[in-house]
Amino acid sequence: MSTLISCQGINKFYGSKQALRDVSFELEQGTTTALVGPNGAGKTTLFSILCNYHLPSSGQVSILGHKPGSNALFGQVGALPQDAQLDPRFAIKHQLELYAKLQGYSTKQARIECQRVLEVVDLSQTINERPGALSHGMRKRVSIAQALIGEPKLVMLDEPTAGLDPANAKNIRQLVMALNGQVNFVISSHNLDELEKLCDTVLLLEQGKLSQQKVGQLSTEASRSVTLLLEGNQDNAVEILKQFPSITTVAPLNKQEFILHYDATEHPSFDIELLQLLAKNNVSYRQLTKGLSLEQQLFS
Amino acid sequence: MHSIWHICQFELTRLFLTKRGGVLLLAFAIIWLFIFKYPVLQASNILSDSSFGDNITAFSQQLNLQHLMEWNYSELAIYWLFAVFAFPITAVLMSSDQLASDANRGTLRFILLRCSRSQLLVGRFLGQLLIVISLITMTLLAAFAMGLYRDPSLAMSAISELIFVGFNLLLIAMPFIAVTSLLNIVMKSSKLSIVMMIIVLPISHSIISYLGTYFSPLDHLLLILPGIGLIDAVQMPQLELSQTTVIPFLQTIAYLAAAQLLLTRRAL
Numbered sequence: 001m002s003t004l005i006s007c008q009g010i011n012k013f014y015g016s017k018q019a020l021r022d023v024s025f026e027l028e029q030g031t032t033t034a035l036v037g038p039n040g041a042g043k044t045t046l047f048s049i050l051c052n053y054h055l056p057s058s059g060q061v062s063i064l065g066h067k068p069g070s071n072a073l074f075g076q077v078g079a080l081p082q083d084a085q086l087d088p089r090f091a092i093k094h095q096l097e098l099y100a101k102l103q104g105y106s107t108k109q110a111r112i113e114c115q116r117v118l119e120v121v122d123l124s125q126t127i128n129e130r131p132g133a134l135s136h137g138m139r140k141r142v143s144i145a146q147a148l149i150g151e152p153k154l155v156m157l158d159e160p161t162a163g164l165d166p167a168n169a170k171n172i173r174q175l176v177m178a179l180n181g182q183v184n185f186v187i188s189s190h191n192l193d194e195l196e197k198l199c200d201t202v203l204l205l206e207q208g209k210l211s212q213q214k215v216g217q218l219s220t221e222a223s224r225s226v227t228l229l230l231e232g233n234q235d236n237a238v239e240i241l242k243q244f245p246s247i248t249t250v251a252p253l254n255k256q257e258f259i260l261h262y263d264a265t266e267h268p269s270f271d272i273e274l275l276q277l278l279a280k281n282n283v284s285y286r287q288l289t290k291g292l293s294l295e296q297q298l299f300s
Numbered sequence: 301m302h303s304i305w306h307i308c309q310f311e312l313t314r315l316f317l318t319k320r321g322g323v324l325l326l327a328f329a330i331i332w333l334f335i336f337k338y339p340v341l342q343a344s345n346i347l348s349d350s351s352f353g354d355n356i357t358a359f360s361q362q363l364n365l366q367h368l369m370e371w372n373y374s375e376l377a378i379y380w381l382f383a384v385f386a387f388p389i390t391a392v393l394m395s396s397d398q399l400a401s402d403a404n405r406g407t408l409r410f411i412l413l414r415c416s417r418s419q420l421l422v423g424r425f426l427g428q429l430l431i432v433i434s435l436i437t438m439t440l441l442a443a444f445a446m447g448l449y450r451d452p453s454l455a456m457s458a459i460s461e462l463i464f465v466g467f468n469l470l471l472i473a474m475p476f477i478a479v480t481s482l483l484n485i486v487m488k489s490s491k492l493s494i495v496m497m498i499i500v501l502p503i504s505h506s507i508i509s510y511l512g513t514y515f516s517p518l519d520h521l522l523l524i525l526p527g528i529g530l531i532d533a534v535q536m537p538q539l540e541l542s543q544t545t546v547i548p549f550l551q552t553i554a555y556l557a558a559a560q561l562l563l564t565r566r567a568l
Contacts, residue, residue: 053409054567074414084406089318094310095410101306102414146410 003065004029004154004184005050010059012045012208019045021208023059027201029153032180034195035188036298037205043188044082046205047158050186051079064153075103078147082158082188085139086131092118092142093127096149103150117145121175137168144172148179155179156186161194173198196294204298224264225292226271230256231284240281246270259292303415304423311427312434315394324394332439335386340378340443372458373447376440380465383439384472384534388527390435391473392497395428395480397490399563404488408568417563425481425556432473440466468533471548475526478555485562501525526551 005027012020019042027033035043048054049061052069066072086095093114100110118124121141131139140160147155157176161169169191176185176198189195195202204211230237233255241250241260246267251259262270271290278285315321368377399420402408411420444462448455476497483493505525512519522528529547 048567051409052412055565069412069416071416077413079409079413081406081409084409086410087402087405087407089314089320094313098306098310099410099414102303102411104302143410147413 002029003027004031004063005186006060006062007046007050008060010046010049010056010061012042012049012054013057019208020049020056020205023205023208023210025203025210027184027186029184030181031201032176032185032199033187033201033203034199034294035186035203035205036190036192036195036294041205042208043205044158045208047079047081047156047186047188050156051077051081053081075150076153078149078152078155080140080143080147080155080157080160082162084143086142086146088130088132091128091130096142096146099146100149105150113149117148118142120148121145122171137164140164141168141172144175148183152183154184154186156188158188159190160187161189161191169194192294192298202294202298225259225261226274227253227287227289227291227293227296228258228260228274228285229287229289230258231286232256234283236281237283240277240283244274244277246273253296256286259296303419304426307411307415307420307423308427308430311424312430314427315431328390328435331386332442335379335382336442336446339382340375340446371461372454373444373451373461375443375447375450376458376461376465379440379443380468381534383436383465383469384530387432387436387469387473388476388530391428391432391476392480392494394431394435395477396494397484398424398428398481399484400487400490400493403484403568412568418560421481421556421560421563425477428477428480429470429474432477433470436466436469436473440469468545471545472527472530472533475548475551475555478552478559479526482555482559482562485559485566501527523547524551524554526555 003026005025007026008024010020010023011018023042023046035046037043045054049056050063050068061068063073064076086092093111096114096117097107097110100113101107105113115124115127118127121144123138123141123145126134126138126142131142134142140163144157144160147157160172160176164172173194176187179185180198185198187195187198228241238250238252238258241247241258246262247260248263249261251261253259260274264270267273271288275288277283315325368374368381371377399408402411408420415423440462444458447458479497480493483496484490487493487496505522505528508518508521508525512522526548
C-alpha cells in the first residue's frame, strides 16, 4: 500500500500564535480519514496546508509523493474548502467547465464531465443556473461536484455537511459512501456520528497538536465492548446485565445507555448471547453497537 | 501554457458576458462617443484647416506637439492625445478585480487545485491585456475610420500612424495592469486597489521629485512609477525603440515579478 499523505513536523504560526505544533502523520492509500477536533484546534489550517492554500512555517508535506501545489497533483487532488464559493456572476456550467479544461479536458469533454459530476450530486438540472439561484445545500453539493471533476485520487472535504438540512447531509454521506474505494477521502467535521459511518482512520487535533491517531474502527479495547441503548428507562436492566456471566463490567453512560465489557476470546458470540438475554428478560433495546462509539473512543 | 490560455479566455468572458463587464463597457462606450463626437471630430476639422494651423503653431511648439500637425489623419492625432491619458485609467478600472474578489470569496481555492499561482497571475494579466488591446483596437479603428471617411486617399500613408498609436497605447497600459495585479494581491478589494493607485502614484511622484531636488540621483526612482513617460510618449515624433518604449515594458516585468513573489507566499 503506498503513502497517500505524509506530514513530518508541521508547525504553523500566525504571528505569535501557533496553530499547528509538530504535527506528524502518515496515511496510506485506500483509507477514509476523519479530521476531528474542537473549534480552533487547527483542522482548517492543516487542511489548508494540505491543499497548498497556506504554507507551513516548518515541516515537510507530501501528497502522493509530491509537494502540495505541484503540477503533478493537478487533477489528482480535489477539495471542498470551508466557506469557498463559486463566482456568483457565472453559470455553474461555465465555472465547472473551466475547472475541467484546466485539468486538461477538451471543450467537448469538459461539457460532458461537468454534466457527469453534477449528476453524481443529483443536480444536473442546475447546470445553467448561477450559484446565487441555488439553496445553501445545493451550492455545497455543486462545490462537492467540482471536487470530483476528473478522477481525483484524494478528495478533502472541510465540513461538508455543516449548515445542511438532514436530507442534504444524508445525500452527501451517501455520496461519500458510494465513492469509497474509488477515492480516498479526508473529511473534517464536528459530526462524530457521521464520521463514524464514513471513516476508518481518525486524526484528532487539539490545540494544534495531533494527540491521537486511531487506525481502524475497532481498536483492541473497542473489540471487547459493546454499546447498548435501551428503549426508555428500565430500572431492572442494570441488575439483569450484571448477572450475565459473560459481562465483566457495565459502565453506564446515562440512564439508557451502557458500555458492556466482555472477554472476546471466551465469548466470541457475545452479541448473540446478549440479545437472547434481553429477549428472555423482556428488556427492549433501541440500538446495539459493536465497540465504542467514536465519541467514546476519542473523548472518554 | 494551456492553463494560462484558459484563464486568459475566461477573463474575456468576464468582461463581455457579465453584468459588471457590460456596465463597464457601456460607460467606456459613452465616454468615447463624446470624445469622438466633440474633441476628435471638431478638433480634427480645426487642425486640418491650414490657416488655423499656422496660428496655433507657436502653442503646439511650446508643448512640443508640432509633429502632430504633420500627421496624415488629424483625427488620429487628436485621438492619440486623449487616448494616451484615458487608457491608463481605463486599464486600471477594467483590471481592478483580477484576484481580489475571487480571493475573498474563496473561488481562487477551487482554481488553485488545478493550476499554479504563477499560471493564475499570468493568465489573468494576459486576459486583462487582451481586453485593453480589444478596447484600444476598437477606438483606434473608429478614429482611423473617421479620417478615412474625410480623406480616403491618405489611408495607406496613415497606416504607420495607426501602428504607432496602437503600439504605444499598449505599452502605456501594460504597467498599469501589472500594478493593479500587484495591488490586488495586497489589497482586500478591487475598490481599495483603485483608491491605492489614485493615492500612491501621485504621492510617490511628489515625494521622489521633492527628494530629487536635494539629491538628484533619487530622480531615477521615478522610473519605477507607471505612466512616468506619458508626456514623452505624446511628444515622441515616430515609432522608435527608446527609453519611452522600454521603460513601460521593464516596469511591467518588474511589477509582475513582485506580484508573483507576493502571491506565492500569501495565504489564500
